[in-house]
Each structure stands twice: as structure tokens, then as C-alpha cells.
Amino acid sequence: MSSEHGGxxxxxxxxxxxxxxxxxxPFERRERLLGGSVSYACVAASFFSHVGMVGIVGEDFPETYxxxxxxxxxxxxxxxxxxxxxxxxxxxxxxxxxNRRTLSTELNVFADFEPVLPGTYRDxxxxxxxxxxxxxxxxxxxxxxxxxxxxxxxxxLWIDTAADPLRELIGRVDMLMLNDxxxxxxxGLHNLRRCGAxxxxxxxxxxxxxxxxxxSMMVSGDGLFLLPAFPIEDLHDPTGAGDTFAxxxxxxLASKKTLDDAAVRESLLCGSVLASFGVEAxxxxxxxxxxxxxxxxRLIHFRxxxxxxx
Amino acid sequence: MSSEHGGxxxxxxxxxxxxxxxxxxPFERRERLLGGSVSYACVAASFFSHVGMVGIVGEDFPETYxxxxxxxxxxxxxxxxxxxxxxxxxxxxxxxxxNRRTLSTELNVFADFEPVLPGTYRDxxxxxxxxxxxxxxxxxxxxxxxxxxxxxxxxxLWIDTAADPLRELIGRVDMLMLNDxxxxxxxGLHNLRRCGAxxxxxxxxxxxxxxxxxxSMMVSGDGLFLLPAFPIEDLHDPTGAGDTFAxxxxxxLASKKTLDDAAVRESLLCGSVLASFGVEAxxxxxxxxxxxxxxxxRLIHFRxxxxxxx
Numbered sequence: 001m002s003s004e005h006g007g008x009x010x011x012x013x014x015x016x017x018x019x020x021x022x023x024x025x026p027f028e029r030r031e032r033l034l035g036g037s038v039s040y041a042c043v044a045a046s047f048f049s050h051v052g053m054v055g056i057v058g059e060d061f062p063e064t065y066x067x068x069x070x071x072x073x074x075x076x077x078x079x080x081x082x083x084x085x086x087x088x089x090x091x092x093x094x095x096x097x098x099n100r101r102t103l104s105t106e107l108n109v110f111a112d113f114e115p116v117l118p119g120t121y122r123d124x125x126x127x128x129x130x131x132x133x134x135x136x137x138x139x140x141x142x143x144x145x146x147x148x149x150x151x152x153x154x155x156x157l158w159i160d161t162a163a164d165p166l167r168e169l170i171g172r173v174d175m176l177m178l179n180d181x182x183x184x185x186x187x188g189l190h191n192l193r194r195c196g197a198x199x200x201x202x203x204x205x206x207x208x209x210x211x212x213x214x215x216s217m218m219v220s221g222d223g224l225f226l227l228p229a230f231p232i233e234d235l236h237d238p239t240g241a242g243d244t245f246a247x248x249x250x251x252x253l254a255s256k257k258t259l260d261d262a263a264v265r266e267s268l269l270c271g272s273v274l275a276s277f278g279v280e281a282x283x284x285x286x287x288x289x290x291x292x293x294x295x296x297x298r299l300i301h302f303r304x305x306x307x308x309x310x
Numbered sequence: 311m312s313s314e315h316g317g318x319x320x321x322x323x324x325x326x327x328x329x330x331x332x333x334x335x336p337f338e339r340r341e342r343l344l345g346g347s348v349s350y351a352c353v354a355a356s357f358f359s360h361v362g363m364v365g366i367v368g369e370d371f372p373e374t375y376x377x378x379x380x381x382x383x384x385x386x387x388x389x390x391x392x393x394x395x396x397x398x399x400x401x402x403x404x405x406x407x408x409n410r411r412t413l414s415t416e417l418n419v420f421a422d423f424e425p426v427l428p429g430t431y432r433d434x435x436x437x438x439x440x441x442x443x444x445x446x447x448x449x450x451x452x453x454x455x456x457x458x459x460x461x462x463x464x465x466x467l468w469i470d471t472a473a474d475p476l477r478e479l480i481g482r483v484d485m486l487m488l489n490d491x492x493x494x495x496x497x498g499l500h501n502l503r504r505c506g507a508x509x510x511x512x513x514x515x516x517x518x519x520x521x522x523x524x525x526s527m528m529v530s531g532d533g534l535f536l537l538p539a540f541p542i543e544d545l546h547d548p549t550g551a552g553d554t555f556a557x558x559x560x561x562x563l564a565s566k567k568t569l570d571d572a573a574v575r576e577s578l579l580c581g582s583v584l585a586s587f588g589v590e591a592x593x594x595x596x597x598x599x600x601x602x603x604x605x606x607x608r609l610i611h612f613r614x615x616x617x618x619x620x
Contacts, residue, residue, distance in 0.1 A: 191543055191545075192541065193541050193542075193543050194543060211524070214521070214524040214525075215524075215536075215538065217538075217541065223611075223614055223615065224541065224615045225615060225616075225617075225619075226525075226538035226541065226615045226616055227538075227618075228525065228527075228536035228537075228538055231502065231503050231527065231534065231536065232503075233501055233503050233504060235501075261619070262617075262619040262620045263619065263620075264619065265617065265618055265619025266618065266619035266620055267619075268619075269618050269619065301533075303618060304533055305533065305534045305535060305536045306535075306536055306616065306618050307535075307572075307575065308537075308575055308576065308579055308613060308616050309535075309571070309572040309573065309574065309575025309576035309577075309578075309579065310572050310573075310576055
């Protein structure tokens with residue numbers, strides 16, 4: 001697939017799903033929105049770094065959505081277009097806007113997805129393995145030459161259905177991101193500090209346990225990092241918040257000169273800020289009208305909320 | 311009631327319940343433990359300030375528990391002893407160690423409690439109105455001459471049964487502490503930022519919304535302060551965590567030279583640290599063997615967990 005960045009090597013490779021989402025909240029219903037983990041993650045990362053997308057869409061994928069990716073400067077050389085229909089998901093959020101029910105999942109072209117990295121992606125120093133089957137995440141990892149930092153996101157489905165490849169994957173990444181329920185399911189432990197400590201033993205340098213509206217906790221050899229979520233007043237669609245968080249994190253980290261604990265922490269802060277914008281509107285709508293100044297202002301605002309006094 | 315501090319004015323006055331608690335967790339059952347909001351709050355505050363207790367006990371109240379208060383240097387002149395039995399509560403914690411069921415509540419001497427402040431308490435600059443009926447909290451407030459800072463804690467029971475006096479109380483305090491469910495119940499709003507903003511309109515300068523294991527959020531004219539909970543690995547008994555948090559907060563604040571946003575924030579940090587120690591054992595057991603050095607070490611440790619990177 002053509003791209004204005006086709007010839008330039010990327011800083012961050014992101015793999016994941018591209019989906020057409022139909023979402024219902026207690027307040028509104030929207031159809032065939034641009035969604036999927038790689039859409040949210042790439043757009044969020046693109047605010048800070050040059051990003052290459054790896055994914056698959058069908059013949060029904062709207063050209064306007066491709067234009068949206070390109071408008072963010074995302075390299076879509078690694079986005080395959082296959083015969084058939086694009087992955088489609090529909091779900092309903094409950095009154096609390098947190099719990100949701102899946103109404104339908106149509107894998108469509110995603111069922112036969114075999115991610116292939118274009119040459120310009122293979123030397124990417126930063127890699128985000130978005131939430132897809134661990135086998136596919138490993139397959140992408142095999143195609144990157146010497147990545148500096150690899151992040152993997154996962155979900156409960158793979159803990160149930162692909163435990164062995166997931167365990168192999170965890171042993172090969174620098175950072176594992178997962179939510180609190182998944183951390184408990186994966187380790188069989190309840191206390192999240194203990195979950196994090198156990199997961200560190202499996203290989204990663206960093207484990208980030210996400211707790212939705214309650215923020216996240218990072219466990220590493222340097223200790224814990226406790227990060228509240230940026231508190232928003234207008235929640236419209238929580239879909240993709242975790243992917244936005246992960247994408248902005250990796251994009252921000254890739255833009256820094258140093259790769260140490262302080263850089264990782266600041267990048268997580270930035271991930272939380274981008275996620276807080278993302279959920280203020282459906283799909284990528286809020287990120288589409290976001291400026292660097294909006295981000296900087298909210299980052300300053302967020303830091304003031306976290307200052308621990310004296 | 312006699313006290314080694316009977317003649318010296320106190321820095322902090324704390325009113326609340328004294329109870330004999332019978333507590334069952336999935337792991338252990340303990341009977342007639344020292345409990346009640348004023349026990350936890352006074353002991354926690356006593357690490358930082360000279361504290362005067364206001365409460366009531368019955369003839370069955372063990373002398374060893376009085377000795378425990380005195381061992382912390384707490385002035386118990388304001389602790390009444392009445393004919394009859396001490397307030398008694400029993401409850402069972404569920405497997406998650408968060409949700410609990412009350413098995414029995416015997417008000418006993420607490421039913422006719424009329425708090426009276428000894429003369430040495432009336433010029434106290436700091437006042438913590440622990441969780442009792444708002445009428446009693448107001449009655450205590452009426453007896454303090456010119457307090458510098460008044461904190462009130464409340465609970466869902468009073469929102470249902472004493473809405474008017476509670477509203478009057480909220481209009482007369484500097485800080486209101488309550489948990490997330492109570493903030494929603496009291497304001498009829500769901501979003502916690504909006505709850506906090508609404509409650510500020512009722513009078514207090516600060517509203518602290520407690521979220522248990524997820525920490526707390528302070529709303530004030532200076533903006534928001536987001537404070538995660540110190541993550542503990544060994545939770546044995548969550549009873550009294552909120553009272554310990556409030557008590558340590560007020561005690562710490564009273565020990566400072568300045569009373570500003572930074573001082574308030576650091577004191578909340580300290581409240582979270584004391585609460586994290588408190589729940590590591592039943593009743594006041596963990597606080598009883600705690601040193602200033604333990605507290606300082608955990609405060610340093612906690613700050614490192616909150617540092618937001620660069």
C-alpha cells in the first residue's frame with residue numbers, strides 16, 4: 001500500500017487489528033466507526049514519532065479512513081488489503097460506561113492475517129505488539145532486526161486459548177501491558193504487586209498493570225510506579241483507551257534521547273493524557289482535532305494534580 | 311478521666327466512636343478488639359501531634375485499652391465512662407477483603423452520647439470530626455473556640471437519616487472526607503470531579519473523595535490532587551483504614567508551620583502511609599509497634615513510587 005513515507009524508515013512499528021466498530025452507549029449509537037488496536041495505537045504514537053502500521057483490511061475499508069491514517073503521517077506500507085470484508089466488532093456499554101457486552105465479532109479478513117513487515121520497518125528501534133494472537137505477535141517480532149524496546153499488550157482471550165505462545169512472548173519483550181483482571185488470571189495471584197513481581201520473573205523488564213479509571217501500576221527492577229488516570233468529566237466512548245495509552249507511550253518513549261526509568265514514567269504519563277482525550281469522543285474523533293499544544297497543556301495540568309506536596 | 315496530659319492544651323481534638331469489634335476475615339476471626347473511629351484516628355494522629363480524644367465507653371471497657379491510648383500520649387480527659395456496655399460492632403469480610411457485611415451493631419452507651427469538651431481542648435487549632443451523627447459533630451464544633459482547620463468525615467447512614475444537619479456541617483468545615491459512593495449519593499452525580507466541585511459549593515475549601523485501594527482525589531480551589539493508595543502486599547484487616555487516614559492527615563497537618571495546598575497534600579500522603587500500615591494487622595496492632603523511622607522510610611518509598619519522570 002502506498003504511503004508518503006514509504007521510503008523512510010520508521011521509529012515505531014505497531015501491529016494490531018483494524019476494525020469497523022459499531023458502538024452503543026447509554027447515550028448514543030454509532031456504526032462502522034474506525035477502530036481496532038492498531039488504529040488507536042498508531043494515531044496516538046504518531047503525535048510523537050514516525051510510525052509504521054502493520055495490519056489488514058478488507059475491500060470495504062473506506063478510503064477516508066486511509067486518508068485519516070495518512071493525515072497523521074502514519075506509514076501504511078505494512079497495511080495489507082485483502083479480498084473480503086474488514087474485521088467488524090459491535091458492543092454495548094452499560095450505564096457505568098465501563099462494563100461492556102460484545103454483540104458480534106466478525107473476523108473476516110483478519111482470520112487469515114499473516115503480518116509481513118516491509119523492509120523499511122525492519123530496523124525500527126521501537127515495537128508495539130498490539131492486542132492480537134500471541135503467535136502473530138511473535139511472528140512480527142521475528143521480523144524486526146534488533147529492536148531497542150518491545151512492548152506487548154494482551155487480553156484474557158489469549159490467556160485461555162494460547163497460554164504457551166503467550167508465555168514465550170512475555171519472555172521476549174521489554175514491557176508487558178495487561179489489565180488487572182488479566183494479571184490475576186495469568187498468575188493465579190490476587191495482590192497486584194505480587195502479580196507484577198511474578199510476571200517480571202517471566203522475562204520483561206517492566207510490567208504495566210492497567211486499572212481503567214483507576215490508573216495503572218508499573219512494576220520493574222527499579223520499584224513501583226503508581227499512576228492515576230487523568231480524571232475526565234466527559235466520557236463518551238472508552239473503546240480503545242488501552243490501545244491509545246500503549247501507542248502514545250511507545251511513540252513518546254521513541255522520541256526521547258534516553259531510555260531509563262524516568263523516561264518510561266514520563267511516557268506513561270503521556271499515554272494516560274492521550275487516552276483521556278481519546279475517550280472524550282467516539283472512535284478517533286477527539287484525537288483528530290488534537291494539537292501538540294492541547295497535549296502539552298494537559299500534561300502540565302496532570303503533573304500539577306500529581307504533585308505530592310512538601 | 312485522668313491523663314498524664316490533663317493540664318496541657320491539645321493540638322488536635324478528635325471525636326468519634328470507641329468500639330469493641332468482632333471481625334471475621336476469610337483467614338481469621340478476632341473478638342472484642344479495640345476499634346471505633348476515634349481509636350484509629352487518635353492513635354494515627356498521635357504520631358505527629360498532641361491529641362485530645364472525645365468519646366464514650368462503658369464499664370466493660372478494658373483498662374489495657376486505656377493504657378494503649380495513654381501509651382501513645384493521647385489525652386483521654388474527654389473520654390467519658392458511662393454506666394452500661396461499650397458500643398460493639400461485628401462484621402465479616404468477603405473473600406476480596408474489601409466488601410463486608412455487618413453482623414451486629416450494639417450502640418449501648420453510645421446511644422446517649424453527648425460529647426463535652428474539657429477546657430484544655432477548647433482552643434485546639436485542629437479538629438477532626440470523626441464519623442458519628444452530624445448533630446454530634448456540630449455539637450463538638452460549637453465547643454471549639456477558633457479552630458484553624460476542621461475536618462469532617464461522614465458515612466452513607468447520615469446521608470439517609472440526617473441530611474439537613476449533615477448539610478449544615480458541610481457548610482462549616484474546612485475539609486470534608488467521604489468515600490466515592492457517598493459523594494455520588496450526596497450529590498446525585500456520577501462523575502467524581504463533578505461530585506467534588508458540587509460539594510465545594512456547599513462550603514468546604516477541600517473535599518477528599520476516598521476510593522479505598524484505589525487511593526483518593528482531593529478537590530479544591532487550587533485544583534485536583536490525585537493520590538494513589540500505598541500498595542500493600544499483606545492485607546489483614548481493612549477496618550479503620552479511613553479513620554487512620556483521616557487521623558494521620560490531621561495530626562501531620564497540625565505539626566506543620568504552614569497551612570497551604572502543599573502542606574495539605576503531604577499530610578494526605580502521610581495519611582495514606584499510616585493507613586497502609588494499619589491494615590497489615592488487626593485492630594491497632596500494627597500501629598502499636600510502629601516507629602517514626604518506619605513511617606519515614608515508607609514515606610520515602612511512597613514518594614519514589616509517585617515520581618512522574620521527565
